[in-house]
Amino acid sequence: MTRSPPRHADPKGNPYVESPPTDFEPASSLSADAAAEQAALLREAIREHDHRYYVEADPLIEDTIYDRLFERLQELEETFDLATENSPTSRVGGEPLDALETVEHVSPMLSIDNGAEPAAVHEFDERVRSGVADSGFDPEALEYVCEPKFDGLSVEVIYEDGEYVRAATRGDGREGDDVTEQVRTIRAVPGRLRGDPPERLAVRGEVFMPIDAFEAHNEALIERGEEPFANPRNAAAGTLRQLDPGVVAERPLDVFFFDVLAWEGEADRPGTHRGELAAFDAFGLKRTDLIEVVDDAEGAIAYRDDILDRRDGLNYELDGVVIKVNDRAACEALGSTSRAPRWAFAYKFPPRTAVTTVEDVTVQVGRTGRLTPVAELTPVDVGGVTVSRATLHNPAEMAALGVNVGDRVRIYRAGDVIPYVPEVVEKRSEGTYPFPETCPVCAAPVERDGPLAFCTGGLGCSVQLERAVEHWARRDALDIEGLGPERVEQLREAGLLDSLPALYDLTVMELVTLEGWGERSARNLIDELEATKRPPLADFLAGLGIPDVGSTTARTLARHFGDLDTLLDADEDDLQAVDDVGPEVAASIRGFLDAPENRSAIEGLRERGVDPEPVELADEDGDGPGPDALDGLTFVFTGSLAVARREAQDLVERYGANATSSVSGNTDYLVIGESPGQSKRNDAEANDVPVLAEDGFAELLAEYGIDWPPEA
Template sequence: MTNENEQSFTLESDAQTRILELESTLKQWAQEYYENDAPSVSDAEYDRAYAELVGLNDTYPELIAADSILRQVGGATVKSDLAKVPHEIPMLSLGDVFSVTELTEWMATTQKHFNNSLAYNAELKIDGLAISLMYVDGKLTQASTRGNGLIGEDVTQNVQQIADIPAELNEPVTIEVRGEVYMPKEAFATLNAQRENEGLATFANPRNAAAGSLRQLDAKVTKERGLAAFLYQLVEPQTTLGLQTQTDVIARLHELGLPVNTLSQRVTADTDELEMYIEQHTSDRDGLPYGIDGIVIKVDDLHQQEELGSTVKVPRWAIAYKFPPEEAETVVETIEWTVGRTGVVTPTAVMTPVQLAGTTVARASLHNPTYLADKDIRLGDTVYLHKAGDIIPEIRAVNFTKRADDSEPYVVPTHCPECHEELVHVDGEVALRCINPQCPAQMQERLAHFASRLAMNIDGLGPKIIAQLVANELVHDVADLYRLSLDQLVTLEKFGETSANNLLEALAVSKTNSAEKLLFGLGIRNVGAKVAKILLQKFETIPNLMTASAAEIAEIPGIGLVIGDSIEQYFAATHAQELIAALDELGLNLAYDAAIVINNDTPLSGKKVVLTGKLTEMTRTEASDWLESQGATVAGSVSKKTDLLVAGADAGSKLAKAQDLGIEIWSEQELKAQMNLA
């Protein structure tokens, strides 16, 4: 295989030097990828270096050491606090090809071993973390990561938190099954936004996020991350279940109640058929709810797989076609710094607009000063832009060959761009923070969050009005909203008496909102809408929650010490205590009313319901709140235990799975009709 990075070496010593450089670099990158879940380079860059080493191995095999990364089964040596699990049958990696020509050559190599034409099974290459599950008599007894291919890590407790993976199969069989744990795109975007707001390092892509989430020592963290899974391989399928083809394996796993990707397809040796499959899913990948980075092609017949066998590192009967990285070059024109409601100051690169993956991109988050320094991004730099996990625009690297001679390192600001107070680094965080509680930017963000639809839902209180209220010093905290008068509001620009009266009425209505909406609206770090409800179900009132310790809060199932610490720290502040007292005096609801939340005497009582697709006539939260008020439990993924699926527009894999399982399906209109009847 010819690679653009291959070099011609006039001396064997030059080749030896380059081999040692590549070995050292690749081992470091492998450790970052497999052990730390924090790669410093893209998959494409790793693949290029690996391909160069393979080319040198072909030319100078005598120079390749016995412990070369080319001879290793998997990634880095497993080092963690998780228990070790040996794999009796190694979890091999896959060989890679990067063009249809190379794929055709691989197919020809497999076919020459047999007189008849082979059939293949093509499936999407999920961008996640390889996993092995052991079921004994139909019950999940152990789950382990791939690790280095020979030894993995025990993640049984964490896997039990993944809704997709059943604790018990539909039949009492004893099997080992392998597949991929991944983080859906929506969950990835939510997690990164949350981490950025908290001043924590963001994940580079969904694969890293999935790996970091699965390898947690605290299973509660795993549960909160919304992981999912696809399973695609049975260990010794002929012996355990008497199967003959990979197509049979997928069908049998589905029968057993395991999550499989329904987009896998049996294809013939006809290259055109396989090319059509690749083209279809290359163009469709942006619309999938999960990330894929290629197509896996396997010889379909399991007996033929056995005959082809494996090398020490990869099977000969399977190959991964890797999508070419979609990148664009553009120029960093300026770097803007914005202040969030928790004080985190985030840099954003403003770039010359460029087309990337079907959209025009002109901005990309730079996350934090460490990220900015590590990539050495400067004003005027030409940069390589791609979409991390096919979702988020991200600067992969600087094109240093185009950097101007007079370029100077970027100087990170030392003072808040809004209030000009000095910025600080908080221990354990990578972000810069403005800790001035009176910072107008933070105040505006806090007020916007408080007024948002998921919180107090104050109609008419938009960003422009909030900005004027803060600038005119009419509002200093959320309690001041309820002290506003008509005379004050009519002084605002483009805000007449009618608008002022409407806002005052909306504020009065919001006083009747539930206590959990108020608690969520306070904007306490790590306290989302669902967490707020769980907390008040336990402590009943916000004043009770204020006096609880972090340890007491952490004991609640699904909460944990991170949330406990956030709440304890928030209510320890004098201004927070004064705020709650003021809201109480102003007549807002601080007590949880269980009677209005759950009605156990309805047709939906005790049902497990999943929402999927885009809802156009209500928010997902409104739908979830109503379903829960009817005694239903709203889950995030479809399983055999799901009773009902509500499908909005553009419903995808969850709808297909529900149809396969024979689960009752409602449209959004049917849900709305039921809400009107209740």
């Protein structure tokens, strides 16, 4: 029997763990014993919340509720002299994950005191002015640097002699998880600094997932039948804690750097925080442009209000702004408490939540048959946007919430992310909404897989069929123009599309009888389909929609096995021999290929002439260049070459190199053909990346015994 891991606080005995009350009676009205008892419960609960937030990236409560619990504990400890050495108020929360190596930070990564009211900013300003005056500084000369407060995962990144050497999560503030290889895959993190950095530089940054990338990534997860992330912060945190850097590399993480943790060496350190941020520009460290220097609290408040107004137009999540004393000497004089610097303050944004009523629950069907419950709501304004639908994620989540039609629920919305229901605030119904036992589209039986539910109808389910065809036609698969969702649905409803292979049975005569189709558009689609009958093996595999196999993994599989039949015959041990394919992915691939309906679809495609081209494998035994000839090199291609760009990428990857789509500090060569893109050339210049014309690229390959252009 599997035992659950111990918790810092049991929700059955601690009211501050799940749905905690925050309307506290005045501390002065409590007896010493009652105050001590409440403080003990709060410490346990806050430790639990810290663990769920920092370690598991799976918070139980909203940030605003956590802040209120923390403030209450501070109030009790100060009023009744209850502070203890190990209280959450004396240290930054969170413990490193056991699965990753723990490393010590070069300097503590502290929290920041915060508040959500203008009065709190004025109080901070008064404390700072008093403190700097006591230390001999002129309070009238005080300046604050204001910058956004990013809602991601804080990391320490260290450079020595300009070279990237280590990265770690914040953890408990003094030690964190070593995520050096994971962060190395983030393109915004330079592998080498520009300019004249100090001999040792440790910087603090925030890793995040852009909102548009988050939405696309969640869509891909849902299509594969996997659990989507609740919000961009969880996506960033969950990704960075992946043990496999290859998985991290496939996910769209980004970073902003915002602080110096250590500056060692002969290079002069700027005397202001604004100067340090300017140095980041010189070093090639990405930072936000939304920075403003102000003279007083009113200027900081105006800055926060401006950023709040601009919040929904940004492609990343913010939960407030940070106000910092600009003069570094003044910061050192002010110092820090055991958990927070005295020279910085976070002015938080109001939460984007609202309470409304569930009018109905509908169940959506995804490409893989995954069923997702959706709450149909009485329309409500949430942060300036009218929300009438919110995801309930999966049957297990819906059951955990205990939600049903008629209940009053809280809705949370972050940017343009799909709103979701974090809690039921008023139970007005009996029980939980009964999840259907048959598919709402095709009436096939529903199967449960852990917290998820799936329709068993396969391609016999009209929604799954349409999504499978759309996936096959995607740009990163077979790239078939003219097969958008509306046309796919039209073809199915007309009886012309009852399977994926049936795409290749379509005729011009059949298409022109449909509304909106002319002879030209019909002929174009037939020509597009004909052109995909000998696709690259990687595109064919990506188009099948194998769970856990995106375009990058598809290319890796293609390079490893060479042809479709060899892959179809590979067992799980053979699959695990492929780079970045572990036991779970191998089992997923094998399960997909063994499913009768999927094997039938593959054979049906081949019967209609859709047969992928084998990949020419590097010479492992002969006299030619080996499969590792270009190992360690990274290429980016732009412009028109002698062959298609995909063929150039396949060629260098066949010999062990990496081919990426954008230039970074990790790029070894930018190869330019005719009419190259200017942005990539600018990036190459900025990152000191050598630029090769096509003839120079051919000469480089010749040094390794590789012919260019490759034979057809």
